[in-house]
Amino acid sequence: MAAAARDRAAIFAALGDETRLLLIAKLCSGQPHSISELTLDSKLTRQAITKHLRVLQRAGIVHGVRAGREKRFEFDPEPMQEIKQYLDIVSEQWDQALARLKSFVED
Amino acid sequence: MAAAARDRAAIFAALGDETRLLLIAKLCSGQPHSISELTLDSKLTRQAITKHLRVLQRAGIVHGVRAGREKRFEFDPEPMQEIKQYLDIVSEQWDQALARLKSFVED
DNA sequence: GTATTATGCAACCTGGAGGTTGCAGGACAT
DNA sequence: ATGTCCTGCAACCTCCAGGTTGCATAATAC
Numbered sequence: 001m002a003a004a005a006r007d008r009a010a011i012f013a014a015l016g017d018e019t020r021l022l023l024i025a026k027l028c029s030g031q032p033h034s035i036s037e038l039t040l041d042s043k044l045t046r047q048a049i050t051k052h053l054r055v056l057q058r059a060g061i062v063h064g065v066r067a068g069r070e071k072r073f074e075f076d077p078e079p080m081q082e083i084k085q086y087l088d089i090v091s092e093q094w095d096q097a098l099a100r101l102k103s104f105v106e107d
Numbered sequence: 108m109a110a111a112a113r114d115r116a117a118i119f120a121a122l123g124d125e126t127r128l129l130l131i132a133k134l135c136s137g138q139p140h141s142i143s144e145l146t147l148d149s150k151l152t153r154q155a156i157t158k159h160l161r162v163l164q165r166a167g168i169v170h171g172v173r174a175g176r177e178k179r180f181e182f183d184p185e186p187m188q189e190i191k192q193y194l195d196i197v198s199e200q201w202d203q204a205l206a207r208l209k210s211f212v213e214d
Numbered sequence: 215g216t217a218t219t220a221t222g223c224a225a226c227c228t229g230g231a232g233g234t235t236g237c238a239g240g241a242c243a244t
Numbered sequence: 245a246t247g248t249c250c251t252g253c254a255a256c257c258t259c260c261a262g263g264t265t266g267c268a269t270a271a272t273a274c
Binding site for chain 1: 112122123124127184191195203204208
């Protein structure tokens with residue numbers, strides 16, 4: 001279950017695009033949105049939005065559900081939790097390093 | 108101070124590479140490392156590592172300090188804190204959305 | 215049945231990310 | 245003073261991310 005470095009890098013990479021962050025902002029508010037709806041809020045083509053959604057889906061951040069002739073995408077919180085844990089670990093290591101440095105100086 | 112979406116995307120993009128995550132892992136443990144030292148742990152060229160360090164530096168995650176003939180890089184925690192806050196906001200929005208859905212169903 | 219709407223697929227283009235090699239220059243040891 | 249070590253710069257290569265256009269197809273509306 002403990003995601004490998006590759007997986008984390010993939011999640012970060014999926015978040016490393018402004019358009020995709022905007023898509024996440026829309027989808028994490030609860031309501032699923034179809035591709036066409038998401039395209040309306042953007043200056044890009046429907047195909048571009050589709051590709052961005054695929055990137056997010058491959059990272060596990062969203063998933064699509066067929067609903068008749070349209071495909072609704074909804075948010076998936078697990079990957080964000082995963083990298084949040086990772087950021088916590090890094091911060092903790094850094095804080096411990098600072099603490100060691102401080103106690104060394106005070107000796 | 109409140110980072111724009113572009114800045115966050117840049118930070119995420121900088122973290123979206125396995126090699127750079129490894130560099131961060133080394134540097135967040137406290138001790139600064141020179142480019143040559145960091146190259147030894149990798150299968151890549153010194154130039155490749157240099158480029159990765161520049162990407163991290165442009166995102167504000169590390170900074171380099173000249174020390175004689177070598178340049179030591181050290182970790183910088185602010186950007187990670189920044190995106191951690193962002194992830195908290197997204198999670199909170201999602202939780203609130205779930206809560207609204209739950210209370211709606213229970214009516 | 216026909217028109218419209220939502221999506222999928224494929225080809226294509228462009229720029230930049232990631233990587234290498236080669237050379238030049240500053241700093242250190244002896 | 246000379247050789248060695250660490251770094252910077254520049255040119256180059258390859259490949260894929262991001263974006264577009266055009267056409268095909270399934271589902272809804274009328």
